[in-house]
Amino acid sequence: MKKLYYIDYPQEHLKDQMHRYQCVYCKVETTVINGTLERHLASCQYRKNLETAGYETAVASGENPASHDADDFD
Numbered sequence: 001m002k003k004l005y006y007i008d009y010p011q012e013h014l015k016d017q018m019h020r021y022q023c024v025y026c027k028v029e030t031t032v033i034n035g036t037l038e039r040h041l042a043s044c045q046y047r048k049n050l051e052t053a054g055y056e057t058a059v060a061s062g063e064n065p066a067s068h069d070a071d072d073f074d
Contacts, residue, residue, distance in 0.1 A: 001054050005035035009046040 026044035
């Protein structure tokens, strides 16, 4: 199974930053994660839970993570 975006993970504010957030579990900033599962750390509880439930990362499924954004022409 694969979702287009993984944005339902718990988030918290970065210390002393008003508009910046990070994953509660792996502490990776949300702008780095950018809605993808594989950008959470491999040790992240959110990522582990979804992978156990049968969700795939784009890397595991052999898909290019940006393929849905790319144009089909030059």
